[in-house]
Structures are given as C-alpha cells and as structure tokens.
Amino acid sequence: MPEALLSLAGVNTHIGQYHILHGVDLNVPQSGLTMLLGRNGAGKTTALRTVMGLWRASAGSIRLGDNEIHQRATPDIARLGIAYVPENMGIFAGLTVRENLLLAAREHVMDEKRLAWIFELFPAMKKFWNGLAGNLSGGQKQMLAISRAVIERRKLMLIDEPTKGLAPAIITAMIEAFKELKRDSTLLVVEQNFHFARSLGDYVAVMDSGRIVYAGRMAELAADESLQQRLLGLSLDSHQ
Amino acid sequence: MSGGALPAARRDWLPVLLVPALALLALPFIPSLPTWVTLTVAGLAMGMMIFIMASGLTLVFGLMDVMNFAHGAFISIGAYAAVSVLIPMKAMMQADSLATNLTAIAPAILAAMAVGGLLGWFFERVLIRPVYGDHLKQILVTMGGLIVAEQAIHVVWGPDIIPVPRPVSVGGAFTFGDIAVEKYRVLAVVVGLGVFATMALVLNRTRLGLLIRAGVENPEMVESLGYRIRRLFIGVFVAGSALAGLGGAMWAMYQETVFAGMGMQLMVLIFIVIIIGGMGSVTGCFIGALLVGLVANYTGFIAPKLALGSNILLMVLVLLWRPRGLYAIGKS
Numbered sequence: 001m002p003e004a005l006l007s008l009a010g011v012n013t014h015i016g017q018y019h020i021l022h023g024v025d026l027n028v029p030q031s032g033l034t035m036l037l038g039r040n041g042a043g044k045t046t047a048l049r050t051v052m053g054l055w056r057a058s059a060g061s062i063r064l065g066d067n068e069i070h071q072r073a074t075p076d077i078a079r080l081g082i083a084y085v086p087e088n089m090g091i092f093a094g095l096t097v098r099e100n101l102l103l104a105a106r107e108h109v110m111d112e113k114r115l116a117w118i119f120e121l122f123p124a125m126k127k128f129w130n131g132l133a134g135n136l137s138g139g140q141k142q143m144l145a146i147s148r149a150v151i152e153r154r155k156l157m158l159i160d161e162p163t164k165g166l167a168p169a170i171i172t173a174m175i176e177a178f179k180e181l182k183r184d185s186t187l188l189v190v191e192q193n194f195h196f197a198r199s200l201g202d203y204v205a206v207m208d209s210g211r212i213v214y215a216g217r218m219a220e221l222a223a224d225e226s227l228q229q230r231l232l233g234l235s236l237d238s239h240q
Numbered sequence: 241m242s243g244g245a246l247p248a249a250r251r252d253w254l255p256v257l258l259v260p261a262l263a264l265l266a267l268p269f270i271p272s273l274p275t276w277v278t279l280t281v282a283g284l285a286m287g288m289m290i291f292i293m294a295s296g297l298t299l300v301f302g303l304m305d306v307m308n309f310a311h312g313a314f315i316s317i318g319a320y321a322a323v324s325v326l327i328p329m330k331a332m333m334q335a336d337s338l339a340t341n342l343t344a345i346a347p348a349i350l351a352a353m354a355v356g357g358l359l360g361w362f363f364e365r366v367l368i369r370p371v372y373g374d375h376l377k378q379i380l381v382t383m384g385g386l387i388v389a390e391q392a393i394h395v396v397w398g399p400d401i402i403p404v405p406r407p408v409s410v411g412g413a414f415t416f417g418d419i420a421v422e423k424y425r426v427l428a429v430v431v432g433l434g435v436f437a438t439m440a441l442v443l444n445r446t447r448l449g450l451l452i453r454a455g456v457e458n459p460e461m462v463e464s465l466g467y468r469i470r471r472l473f474i475g476v477f478v479a480g481s482a483l484a485g486l487g488g489a490m491w492a493m494y495q496e497t498v499f500a501g502m503g504m505q506l507m508v509l510i511f512i513v514i515i516i517g518g519m520g521s522v523t524g525c526f527i528g529a530l531l532v533g534l535v536a537n538y539t540g541f542i543a544p545k546l547a548l549g550s551n552i553l554l555m556v557l558v559l560l561w562r563p564r565g566l567y568a569i570g571k572s
C-alpha cells in the first residue's frame with residue numbers, strides 16, 4: 001500500500017467516564033479513498049472527531065504527514081489542510097449558501113475555478129446561492145457541507161456518513177460527485193451504505209468495539225463474501 | 241422543495257410587530273393620551289438601556305453556552321465607575337451648556353465601559369474559563385462572583401445609595417401641548433438605537449460578524465473550519481461587558497442613584513429579555529427588551545404590584561407561542 005497520509009497508532013479516547021476507543025491503529029494511504037465501516041456504535045464517529053481534536057485522545061499518536069497532531073487544537077489541525085464533514089453536516093442554517101462557503105475559504109475569497117467546479121458537481125448550490133442554508137432539503141444540505149469542504153484544496157477530507165437519510169437517486173448522484181472528489185484529495189469516509197462504499201472505496205478499514213478489526217484493499221473485501229459476513233454480519237452484495 | 245430561487249434570507253417580521261401591538265393594547269387601559277405617550281417613551285427608553293446591558297450576554301451564551309450571572313457586576317461596577325468620575329465634575333454637569341455637560345459625561349461613559357470591559361476580561365480568565373461546559377458550576381461560580389463584586393462595592397464606595405447628578409442639558413422635557421417627553425429618555429432611545437444599528441451592521445456586513453453568527457449556531461464547526469473561537473469569544477465577552485458598563489452608567493443617570501444591588505436587580509429582567517428573544521439572537525434581545533420595558537411601565541402605572549409578575553407572564557406567553565424564544569437560533 002502507498003505511504004500513509006494519516007496514521008493513528010494506539011489511539012485511546014474517553015468521553016467523560018466512558019472508554020470509547022481502545023487503541024485504534026489506522027492508516028489512510030496518500031490519495032484515494034479509504035472507507036471506514038462498522039456497525040452502529042463501533043466508534044467511527046469518535047475516531048473522526050478524535051482526529052479533528054474535537055475529542056482529545058488520552059493515549060496514542062495521530063500523524064498527518066510529518067506532523068504529530070494528537071495534542072493540537074481543532075483550528076490548528078484544520079489549518080494543516082483537513083476538512084471535516086460531521087455526521088449532522090454542521091451547516092450554518094441561519095447563513096446563506098454563499099456565506100457558508102465564504103467562511104470555509106480561509107483567505108476570504110473563493111477561488112472562481114473551484115466554485116465553477118462545485119456548481120458543476122452540485123447545481124443546487126448555484127440555484128440557491130443567496131438562500132438560507134436552513135431552507136435546503138436534506139440532500140442539498142449534504143451537498144453544501146461537502147462543497148464547503150472542497151471550496152479549497154485540502155490534503156485530507158474526513159466525511160461522516162454522507163449518504164445518511166438520502167434518497168437512492170441522490171445517492172447515485174453523490175457517487176458521481178465523490179468520483180470527482182477522489183481526484184482532488186485524499187478521503188476518509190465513514191459509510192453505512194455498502195453499495196456506496198464498494199463503488200468508491202480504494203481501501204477499507206472495519207471497526208468494532210473501539211478497535212480496527214480489519215484493514216486492506218476494498219477489492220479484496222468485496223471479493224470475499226465470508227469475510228464480509230464475519231466482519232459486517234452481511235455481504236456487500238446483499239445491500240445494493 | 242420545489243424549483244425557483246429561495247428568497248434571500250427571508251425575514252420574520254411577526255415579533256417586530258409585537259412592540260406596536262403591545263403599545264396599542266395598553267392604550268384603552270390608560271386614562272389619557274399624554275400619560276400613554278409618557279409611559280410608552282419611558283418603556284422604550286428602559287427597554288433600550290436593558291438591551292444595551294443584555295446584548296453582550298446573549299451572544300456570550302450563544303457562542304460558548306456560558307451562563308454568566310456575574311454580568312450584573314459589570315453593570316453595577318460600570319455604573320459606580322461612571323459616578324466616581326461624575327461626582328467631582330458635578331459643577332460641569334450643572335452648567336446649562338451641552339458642551340460643558342459632555343466634557344463630564346464622555347469620560348464617565350468611557351470609564352464605565354473601560355472598567356466593565358476590564359472586569360469582563362478578568363472574570364473570563366479567572367472564573368469562567370475553568371468551568372466551561374458545566375452549567376451548574378457556571379451558575380455557582382458566577383453567582384459567587386456577583387456577590388463578591390457587590391461586597392467589593394460596599395468596601396470601595398460604602399454601603400449607602402449614592403445620588404447621581406443628571407446633566408442639565410438632558411434634564412427637563414420636550415413639550416408638545418399636553419404631552420411631555422423627558423429629554424433623557426429620548427437620549428436613551430437614540431443611544432440604544434445606535435448600539436443596535438452598530439451591532440446589526442457588524443453582525444451582518446462584516447466577516448467578523450459572519451464568524452460570530454456562525455459561532456453562535458455551531459461553535460464546533462467554526463473551529464473545524466480553522467478559526468480559533470476562543471479569541472472570538474473573549475472579544476465578544478469583553479465588548480459585551482463594556483456595553484454592560486455603558487448600560488449601567490446610563491441606568492444610573494436615569495434613576496439618579498446607584499446602589500450595590502442594582503446589577504443583581506437588573507439581571508432578573510435581563511434574563512427574561514434573553515429568554516424571550518431566543519438565546520443568542522441580538523434582534524430577539526432587542527425586541528424582548530422593548531417588550532419588557534413597555535410592560536414594566538404600563539403595569540407599573542395600571543397595577544404597580546404586578547410589575548415583575550407581568551414580565552414573567554410576558555415571558556410565559558412568548559414561550560407558549562415560540563418555545564425557544566422570538567428568534568430561535570438553529571443550534572446543531
């Protein structure tokens with residue numbers, strides 16, 4: 001596998017008195033898309049939040065390229081070139097689509113080329129440019145959250161369940177959009193939709209009970225039904 | 241959602257209409273028009289001063305989810321700071337010249353804002369920073385801070401109520417036939433409108449304002465976009481404390497007295513205002529303050545015993561209509 005852009009080693013995270021991550025070892029290879037799978041409550045969201053510094057790891061190491069980021073504050077981690085799309089999308093409902101994107105452009109100006117690219121990926125962003133983000137539909141909110149992540153080129157994007165609650169037609173459109181995003185940046189995506197995961201993933205890691213229990217190439221997992229059955233309790237094909 | 245562009249940031253005007261509606265509702269209960277005008281202007285003036293005191297607190301709550309009862313200390317110590325400047329300049333306050341009055345008022349107001357702001361900065365560092373994320377501790381610690389501040393006032397300025405000279409040029413009233421409008425109340429309304437307009441301008445037209453609005457909705461996401469929300473928060477906290485000092489000084493000149501418990505007394509109304517407005521909303525805070533000011537003055541005239549109760553009733557009615565306040569911020 002290519003060299004890791006992001007690597008977690010022995011990461012432990014506590015939330016209050018609960019011990020949630022029990023020594024997570026995870027490598028996200030440079031370029032391409034790594035899918036993070038696992039049942040509900042396995043600790044996927046906690047892992048992403050720990051990388052962002054939104055939860056503080058109590059032990060272990062988190063490296064982005066040459067930087068140890070484990071003890072850093074969230075804004076500093078973001079400034080190293082990580083974009084985060086949380087499970088609830090985290091859009092600012094009281095701000096317009098334009099204002100949401102403007103905030104994500106750190107130099108206070110949006111790159112025209114990237115904006116044109118975003119409008120091509122998600123035409124709704126152009127249509128509702130001056131509308132309040134809170135008035136968008138669920139799918140459009142997700143598109144806005146992702147647009148906000150890509151308004152600048154990032155080294156790494158962390159995206160938590162981008163298809164959650166979306167209609168099948170919109171998921172199909174999302175798959176096309178993600179194929180474009182993969183060309184632009186390295187992605188770590190948490191996903192429950194196995195069709196989505198298999199269509200896009202280059203690499204895969206599976207979590208259970210706060211640990212990584214499998215890591216490899218998506219193609220290998222996709223080809224091995226018994227492995228899927230064992231890791232995920234179902235096969236990828238059964239969930240199209 | 242169907243096609244067609246969404247209207248740009250559709251405004252919700254209903255809460256704004258509550259203010260004239262309330263004024264008209266009171267009209268039949270008040271025997272004469274001049275009295276009604278006097279009470280309405282007094283209510284608006286009181287509302288504006290409460291808004292000035294409350295506006296920072298609502299943003300602080302929205303940005304960092306901090307319950308700060310010690311805000312009352314910024315109000316009373318700000319007021320005392322102004323008084324300390326005003327009393328030695330009493331002669332200038334009593335001169336019948338606006339310019340001479342202003343040479344006394346301007347440094348007094350600046351002192352109130354500086355002391356309010358500095359105290360805010362100190363409280364944030366010492367009291368509030370250690371208790372982030374824990375409402376119960378925040379209430380205990382900031383309440384404690386308020387009580388200590390009140391005791392400190394006793395020590396520095398003595399336990400007695402201190403009379404405050406009101407500048408001559410804004411004493412007296414404008415008269416229109418039977419109707420008399422106190423000049424100081426007009427001044428309070430003008431300053432209040434000025435503060436509101438400035439805040440609206442900063443919040444809606446600047447990048448700093450954009451960050452604050454986003455931070456009030458979802459501070460974690462603002463951090464995830466690479467902004468240090470702590471700095472933003474300290475800035476808002478200090479500015480809000482300075483405004484509390486300004487409001488305290490204006491209130492002192494309005495009441496023509498200061499006493500150590502004034503901050504604590506005002507905090508009750510301020511919390512009602514913030515809850516009515518929707519925690520974190522400056523516009524809601526503005527309208528809530530005007531409603532509270534009007535209700536306090538109307539009921540103070542019609543049924544004086546019900547004055548505080550009527551504001552609690554107002555809060556209950558607003559919350560029955562909009563459970564999260566007039567303008568709920570979409571916390572996520």
Ligand SMILES: Nc1ncnc2c1ncn2[C@@H]1O[C@H](COP(=O)(O)OP(=O)(O)O)[C@@H](O)[C@H]1O
Nearest residue numbers: 015018020038039040041042043044045046047
């Ligand atoms: N804020 C929290 N407080 C306490 N426990 C939490 C909190 N967030 C998540 N957990 C627990 O941590 C575990 C992992 O949660 P999460 O990372 O959200 O899982 P996933 O994203 O894989 O569904 C779950 O058992 C969940 O109940």
Ligand SMILES: [Mg+2]
Nearest residue numbers: 044045046087
């Ligand atoms: Mg999750």
